[in-house]
Every structure is written in C-alpha cells, then in structure tokens.
Amino acid sequence: MADLPDWLSEAGPSAYDPPSDREGFLRGNVLRLAGALAGVRAGGSAASAVDRALGRVPAALRLLGLVVVVGCVSAATNALFVWVVLAIVLCQLALRPPRRIAAVAGTALAAAALAALLALPAVPLGAAPPSSVVRMAGKTFVSVSLVLGLTQGVAWGRLTSALASLRLPGSVTFVLDAAVRDVALLGREAMALSEALALRSVGRNDGKAASAAGVMGVAFSKASALASRQAEAMACRGFDGTYPVSRERLATPAGIGYVAGVAALVALFAWLEHAMAVAA
Numbered sequence: 352m353a354d355l356p357d358w359l360s361e362a363g364p365s366a367y368d369p370p371s372d373r374e375g376f377l378r379g380n381v382l383r384l385a386g387a388l389a390g391v392r393a394g395g396s397a398a399s400a401v402d403r404a405l406g407r408v409p410a411a412l413r414l415l416g417l418v419v420v421v422g423c424v425s426a427a428t429n430a431l432f433v434w435v436v437l438a439i440v441l442c443q444l445a446l447r448p449p450r451r452i453a454a455v456a457g458t459a460l461a462a463a464a465l466a467a468l469l470a471l472p473a474v475p476l477g478a479a480p481p482s483s484v485v486r487m488a489g490k491t492f493v494s495v496s497l498v499l500g501l502t503q504g505v506a507w508g509r510l511t512s513a514l515a516s517l518r519l520p521g522s523v524t525f526v527l528d529a530a531v532r533d534v535a536l537l538g539r540e541a542m543a544l545s546e547a548l549a550l551r552s553v554g555r556n557d558g559k560a561a562s563a564a565g566v567m568g569v570a571f572s573k574a575s576a577l578a579s580r581q582a583e584a585m586a587c588r589g590f591d592g593t594y595p596v597s598r599e600r601l602a603t604p605a606g607i608g609y610v611a612g613v614a615a616l617v618a619l620f621a622w623l624e625h626a627m628a629v630a631a
Contacts, residue, residue, distance in 0.1 A: 399447045402504045407605035410505050410513035416613040417501050421494045423616065429623040430482070433489045436616065440496045451503060459495040466491040507531050512599050521594035528594075533577060541570045 405413065420436065427433055444452055467488040473479040505513075507528070514524050544566045 399451075401443050401446045404605075405504055405609075407603070408609040409516070409599040409601050409603060409606045410509040411516035411599060412601060412606045412609055413501060413505065414510070414513045414517070416609060417497055419613055420616055421497060423620040424490050424493050427490070427620060427624070429627045430486050430489075432620050432623050433486060433493065435619065437489055437493050440493055440500075443500065444496065455496055455499045455503070458499060459492045462495045463488040463492040509599070512597055516598045516601065525594040529581065533574065536577065537570050537574055540573050541566055544569055 424433060424436055444455060447455075467484050470479065470484045470487045474481050474484060511524055511528050514527070515521075548566065
C-alpha cells in the first residue's frame with residue numbers, strides 16, 4: 352500500500368492549507384476568449400445610429416466600397432484626401448458606443464503606431480520627409496478603422512451573402528463560413544477547458560505556460576476530430592461544391608446613397624491627385 356502524504360495521514364494536520372497563487376494568467380485567458388467569442392456573436396449588432404443607417408446598405412456594396420476607399424487612401428499622395436477620410440471615420444466613431452470606440456480606436460492606434468515605427472528609420476536616412484511618417488500612420492489608422500467598422504457592423508451571414516453576390520465560387524464561401532463556425536466552437540471548447548483548469552488548480556502552479564500549451568493541444572485535437580467528422584459528413588451527403596446562399600437586393604435607396612458617397616470620395620481623390628500632378 353502506498354504511503355500517504357503527511358497532510359493526509361491521521362498523524363498529520365486535519366486541514367491542508369495550500370500556498371497562495373494568483374490566477375490572473377488563467378483568468379486572463381478565459382476573459383480574452385470570452386471577449387473574442389462575444390465579438391463573433393455580436394457582429395452586425397445595431398448599437399448606434401451609424402450602425403443602423405449602414406445596416407440598411409447591402410453588405411456586398413459595403414464590401415466593395417471598403418475595398419475602393421481603402422485603395423484610394425493607400426494610393427493617395429495628397430495628404431488632404433487622407434485627412435478628409437480620417438475626419439469622416441472619426442465622426443462615425445464618435446457616434447458609436449464607448450466600448451466599440453475603445454475596441455476600434457485601440458486596435459487602429461496600435462496599428463498606426465507600428466506603421467509609424469517602421470517608417471521612422473527612413474527619415475534620418477533622407478529617403479522620406481517627416482510628413483510621410485504622419486501620413487503613413489494616418490493611412491493605417493483609417494484603413495484599420497474602416498475594416499473593423501465593417502466586421503463589427505455586419506453579421507457574418509450577411510458577409511457570406513455578399514461574397515455570393517460578388518460571384519465567388521460556392522466552395523470558397525463554404526470554407527469561410529465553416530471556418531468561422533469552427534472557430535466559435537473551438538473557442539467555446541478552449542474557454543471551458545481554461546475554466547476547468549482554473550477550478551482544479553490547487554496550490555502554486557509554476558508551469559502556467561505549460562498549462563496553456565495543454566489547452567491549445569486539446570483544442571488542436573478537437574479541431575482535427577471536427578474536421579474529420581465534417582469531411583465524412585460531406586462525403587456521405589455527396590457534397591459537390593454547390594453551397595446555396597441567399598443574396599441581398601443591391602438596388603435599394605440606402606445602397607444607392609452609399610454608392611453615391613463612395614463615388615464622391617473617388618472623385619475627390621482623382622481631383623486632388625490631378626491638382627497635385629499639375630502643381631508639380
């Protein structure tokens with residue numbers, strides 16, 4: 352018979368007092384996973400007047416408008432166009448709830464700071480003027496804010512419909528749709544594993560990174576099993592690549608107004624670029 356530890360034997364103390372330890376690492380992982388899952392589930396929520404107004408615009412037009420505006424911002428050599436689009440983005444951002452403002456602005460500012468940091472060495476080398484660093488940061492902030500505004504303001508089902516409206520193959524739409532669904536499922540599984548690990552953690556745990564790696568390993572095994580079951584189900588049902596998705600009507604009053612606004616920005620971009628080329 353194996354010898355019991357002192358704290359379990361009759362001669363030992365009647366109570367076990369484990370050493371204290373902080374659970375910030377595990378709790379932080381659970382909160383981050385919960386926040387990510389909440390962001391996936393909350394996509395398309397009309398939390399402000401701006402979201403409700405843009406929610407009437409077909410998702411396909413919003414997706415195309417995003418590509419066009421981001422392309423113009425990236426190609427702009429006149430900083431005035433960047434600041435005009437930045438003013439529009441900031442006005443939209445100011446009308447959103449504080450939590451969404453913090454989420455969008457925090458990510459956009461971090462991306463802008465990284466872009467400025469990467470472009471900064473070109474200034475002392477004489478390859479670019481100092482104003483180009485500011486312009487690069489502004490372009491990055493605008494682009495990231497626009498992308499986040501679309502992903503947070505449009506439900507994934509509407510984005511799938513938008514991809515179908517743009518004549519993408521059904522297999523591509525299916526892969527993206529299944530990926531988002533599997534990410535949500537695996538995120539819930541990882542959150543449950545993290546909560547179970549935190550509840551069963553007794554005493555001091557010096558291997559928190561190993562614990563997180565174990566959770567990731569289990570999630571990877573679940574992902575492999577999920578993929579295998581999905582492939583078998585698709586084979587049993589004779590999946591031939593056809594993935595029917597409902598399509599939104601594009602010719603709506605809100606869609607026409609949105610297209611007119613994007614066209615006005617494109618006209619402003621072309622006029623400013625022409626004026627700058629003439630002045631040069």
